[in-house]
Amino acid sequence: MSAPRAAVVMLAAGEGRRSGYQTNKVLLPLAGRRVFTWAVRWARELASVERTVIVIREADRDDVVAAVGREVGPPEVTIVTGGDSRHASEWEALQALAPDIEAGRVDVVVIHDAARPLAGTALFASVVDAAWEHGGALPVREQAHLTALDSGSEPPDRVVAVQTPQAFRAAPLLEAYRRAHRDGFVGTDTASCMERYTDLPVHCVEGDARNVKITFPEDLFLAERLLAKAGYDLSGTHGPDPAAAPASRRSALRHLWPGGDHP
Amino acid sequence: MSVEQASLRCESCEELTVHELHYAGRLLDAVRCTRCGRHLELSQRALLPAYVVDLEQRVVSKPGRMLRRAGADPLGFLRQLPRAVLRQPVKFLGEFRELLRR
Numbered sequence: 001m002s003a004p005r006a007a008v009v010m011l012a013a014g015e016g017r018r019s020g021y022q023t024n025k026v027l028l029p030l031a032g033r034r035v036f037t038w039a040v041r042w043a044r045e046l047a048s049v050e051r052t053v054i055v056i057r058e059a060d061r062d063d064v065v066a067a068v069g070r071e072v073g074p075p076e077v078t079i080v081t082g083g084d085s086r087h088a089s090e091w092e093a094l095q096a097l098a099p100d101i102e103a104g105r106v107d108v109v110v111i112h113d114a115a116r117p118l119a120g121t122a123l124f125a126s127v128v129d130a131a132w133e134h135g136g137a138l139p140v141r142e143q144a145h146l147t148a149l150d151s152g153s154e155p156p157d158r159v160v161a162v163q164t165p166q167a168f169r170a171a172p173l174l175e176a177y178r179r180a181h182r183d184g185f186v187g188t189d190t191a192s193c194m195e196r197y198t199d200l201p202v203h204c205v206e207g208d209a210r211n212v213k214i215t216f217p218e219d220l221f222l223a224e225r226l227l228a229k230a231g232y233d234l235s236g237t238h239g240p241d242p243a244a245a246p247a248s249r250r251s252a253l254r255h256l257w258p259g260g261d262h263p
Numbered sequence: 264m265s266v267e268q269a270s271l272r273c274e275s276c277e278e279l280t281v282h283e284l285h286y287a288g289r290l291l292d293a294v295r296c297t298r299c300g301r302h303l304e305l306s307q308r309a310l311l312p313a314y315v316v317d318l319e320q321r322v323v324s325k326p327g328r329m330l331r332r333a334g335a336d337p338l339g340f341l342r343q344l345p346r347a348v349l350r351q352p353v354k355f356l357g358e359f360r361e362l363l364r365r
C-alpha cells in the first residue's frame with residue numbers, strides 16, 4: 001500500500017461557553033507559543049500531512065489567525081468555525097475537506113484535540129499508518145501503576161487512557177458523518193459515529209505519556225516542563241524512548257527528573 | 264508580566280472555573296482560581312512529580328475489565344469513556360503530593 005496522504009483536523013473550539021474577556025485555553029501562551037500551534041507543528045513535520053484544518057470559535061478567529069501567522073509556516077491552514085458540539089465541529093471540518101477526500105487527495109483524516117500540545121510527530125505518524133492499514137486508530141495507554149491506591153475492590157491490574165490524535169480512513173469517515181448529518185445523529189466522539197455507520201476495525205496504538213491534555217492549571221506547568229525536557233522538539237518520528245515510558249511511578253519520575261524521584 | 268484569564272478545571276471547586284494566569288516572560292508564573300482563590304505558583308513546579316503520577320490516573324477508567332473490553336470492542340468501550348473520565352479521582356493528587364514530599 002502506498003503512503004497515505006493525510007489531513008489533520010485540530011479541534012480548537014473548546015467546550016462550553018466563555019465570556020468575552022476569557023482566553024480559550026488552546027490560545028493560552030505555552031513556552032513562547034500558543035497551546036494549539038505546538039501540535040500543529042508536530043503534525044506538519046510529517047510529510048504525509050498535506051492539509052491542516054483548524055476548527056475554532058468564531059469569537060477566536062482574529063487571535064487564531066494572528067497566532068497561525070506568527071507561529072505556523074506554510075502550507076496554508078484552513079480555518080473553519082465549529083459547531084455546538086465536538087461532532088458538529090468535526091462535521092464542519094469534514095465538509096471543508098470533502099472535495100479533497102472525494103478527489104482522492106486525502107486518504108486519512110486525523111482528528112486532534114488542540115488542548116494536547118505534546119502530541120509528537122511520532123504519534124501522528126503511528127495513527128496515520130495504523131488508520132491507513134486498519135481503518136481507524138486510537139492512541140491508548142495502558143497503566144500498570146497506582147491502581148492499588150484505588151479505594152474500590154478492583155484488583156491492581158491494568159487501566160487504560162485514550163488520547164488523541166485519532167485517525168480514520170477519509171472516505172468512510174466522511175460518509176459516516178454525511179449519514180449522521182442526514183439522520184440527525186450526534187456522536188459523543190469520532191469513534192461513536194464510525195461505529196454506528198461503518199464496520200471498519202479500529203486499531204489501538206501505543207499512546208505517549210507526555211501527551212497531556214490541558215485541563216487543570218497544573219497541566220500548563222507540566223506541559224512547560226515536558227516541553228523543556230524534550231528540548232522543545234517533539235518532531236522525532238521514532239516515538240518516545242520505550243525505556244523512558246513511565247511503566248511505573250518510579251520510572252515516570254526518572255523520566256522527567258533524571259536525577260531521581262525528587263526534583 | 265502578562266495576565267490572561269481562562270476557564271480551567273479547579274481541583275478544589277471540582278469544576279470549570281475562571282483562572283487568572285500570570286506569565287513571567289515565556290513561562291507561567293502563577294495561577295489563581297477566581298472562585299475559591301486556590302493559588303499555584305512557580306514553587307509548585309517542585310511538586311510536579313506527584314502531579315505526573317496523578318496525571319494519567321485522572322483520565323483513567325476502571326481497571327481490568329474495561330481494558331479487556333477495549334480489546335474486544337474498542338468502539339463500544341470508547342463510547343463509555345466520557346462518563347468514566349468524569350470520575351477522575353482528583354482527591355488522590357493531594358495524597359501523592361504528601362507521599363512524595365517526604
Ligand SMILES: [Zn+2]
Pocket residue numbers: 273274275276277280296297298299300301
Ligand atoms: Zn477553585
